[in-house]
Amino acid sequence: MPSLKDLKIRIDSVKSTQKITKAMKMVAASKLRRAQDAAEAARPYAERMEKVLTGLGQAVKDQPGASPLLAGTGSEDVQLVVVATSERGLCGGFNTNIVKAAKAHILKLLEDGKTVKILCIGKKGHVILRREFEDKIIALKDMSAVKKLGFGDAQPIAAEVLAMFERGEFDVATLFYAKFQSALVQITTKQQLIPAALGDAANENDAEDDLAGAVYDYEPSEEAILDDLLPRNVSVQIYRGLLENAASEQGARMTAMDSATRNAGDMIDSLTITYNRTRQANITKELIEIISGAEAL
Amino acid sequence: MADMLHFEIVSPERLLKDAQAAMVVVPGSDGDFAALPAHAPMMSTIRPGVVEIYETEGENPEQLFVKGGLAQISAEGLTILAEEAIHLEEVDAADLAQKIADAESDLAVAADDVARAAVEKELAWMAALSELVS
Numbered sequence: 368m369p370s371l372k373d374l375k376i377r378i379d380s381v382k383s384t385q386k387i388t389k390a391m392k393m394v395a396a397s398k399l400r401r402a403q404d405a406a407e408a409a410r411p412y413a414e415r416m417e418k419v420l421t422g423l424g425q426a427v428k429d430q431p432g433a434s435p436l437l438a439g440t441g442s443e444d445v446q447l448v449v450v451a452t453s454e455r456g457l458c459g460g461f462n463t464n465i466v467k468a469a470k471a472h473i474l475k476l477l478e479d480g481k482t483v484k485i486l487c488i489g490k491k492g493h494v495i496l497r498r499e500f501e502d503k504i505i506a507l508k509d510m511s512a513v514k515k516l517g518f519g520d521a522q523p524i525a526a527e528v529l530a531m532f533e534r535g536e537f538d539v540a541t542l543f544y545a546k547f548q549s550a551l552v553q554i555t556t557k558q559q560l561i562p563a564a565l566g567d568a569a570n571e572n573d574a575e576d577d578l579a580g581a582v583y584d585y586e587p588s589e590e591a592i593l594d595d596l597l598p599r600n601v602s603v604q605i606y607r608g609l610l611e612n613a614a615s616e617q618g619a620r621m622t623a624m625d626s627a628t629r630n631a632g633d634m635i636d637s638l639t640i641t642y643n644r645t646r647q648a649n650i651t652k653e654l655i656e657i658i659s660g661a662e663a664l
Numbered sequence: 665m666a667d668m669l670h671f672e673i674v675s676p677e678r679l680l681k682d683a684q685a686a687m688v689v690v691p692g693s694d695g696d697f698a699a700l701p702a703h704a705p706m707m708s709t710i711r712p713g714v715v716e717i718y719e720t721e722g723e724n725p726e727q728l729f730v731k732g733g734l735a736q737i738s739a740e741g742l743t744i745l746a747e748e749a750i751h752l753e754e755v756d757a758a759d760l761a762q763k764i765a766d767a768e769s770d771l772a773v774a775a776d777d778v779a780r781a782a783v784e785k786e787l788a789w790m791a792a793l794s795e796l797v798s
Binding site for chain 1: 692705743776
């Protein structure tokens with residue numbers, strides 16, 4: 368049975384924890400707003416880019432001499448897995464979920480006898496992946512210095528990925544990140560970066576409506592535009608992934624901190640009850656002692 | 665308005681401009697072209713250069729420097745996908761000169777062809793910009 372003093376100390380400590388989680392929740396909520404706005408602002412560019420690429424890509428894809436960024440290198444032996452996670456913890460299952468999906472993908476590739484290389488963005492995922500795949504991790508991109516995510520932050524990563532591709536260090540690149548749906552729901556998403564994944568059948572029709580309705584003049588040429596666009600597309604995809612990730616991270620943290628605050632509240636309640644009972648028991652005990660002492664006289 | 669061109673300038677970070685203009689001059693990689701209302705559909709890559717926006721005809725244009733990208737003219741109007749757009753007045757010549765010097769020293773120590781190509785690309789747009797500013 369803990370003493371009254373011990374109980375009091377515990378209640379106070381839980382109370383201060385609750386204050387911290389409450390503050391973190393509010394910080395996450397305001398950061399979420401900003402991250403969400405940024406993700407939304409980036410959408411028009413990515414959408415238009417996708418439209419153009421889908422339209423152009425369908426036409427050029429099967430022609431000989433198409434860029435390897437679009438058609439692939441013809442082999443799938445060396446796979447690059449880009450895993451984007453957060454820099455900070457205390458955000459519920461956010462990092463675990465992304466890593467879990469990435470791990471399943473990696474294990475499947477290894478089973479198929481492929482060579483896997485891992486590029487980590489954000490150190491939380493790196494810490495978990497390091498346990499199992501230390502020898503496969505080729506780089507860790509530390510984003511902790513980044514306050515507000517800009518296109519300039521995604522570009523160096525894309526440049527490095529492209530440079531590796533050009534040196535023939537891998538054939539297929541896949542990006543793992545969490546797509547933001549709401550503060551409660553984040554969808555772990557796997558996206559193929561190289562060769563460029565063109566829109567699925569439904570999107571194709573949309574693009575055709577848009578592009579095939581009019582005959583476009585291409586300047587300098589379809590191929591030249593694609594060659595310019597494809598590397599840019601990789602940066603845009605990574606940037607988009609990072610933005611979604613940032614919003615998801617804050618959403619996950621908000622939810623996690625909200626339930627932590629609630630748990631702390633429950634704990635305080637039950638501790639307070641125990642405290643009051645103990646106090647009451649002590650008083651009763653003392654009374655009995657006094658009364659029985661008086662009776663004995 | 666039928667005689668106005670609807671145009672958008674979009675950067676990866678946000679929609680920079682969404683407005684109407686009488687004419688927009690775009691620095692295409694095969695040469696500048698002016699987009700007027702009801703232009704035939706076309707698509708062109710952009711070299712680093714100045715986009716000139718004429719809100720009304722004959723007036724002084726608004727000048728925006730773009731770092732390259734893609735222009736698309738469709739029935740809905742002109743869309744410019746630009747990596748970055750800077751107002752010409754906002755460019756700091758001294759800062760730019762410093763950046764060019766930095767990039768040139770980077771070029772000297774670039775490890776391989778890929779790194780060199782990246783630096784050269786950076787240099788290309790900075791050189792284009794400095795020519796316009798000076």
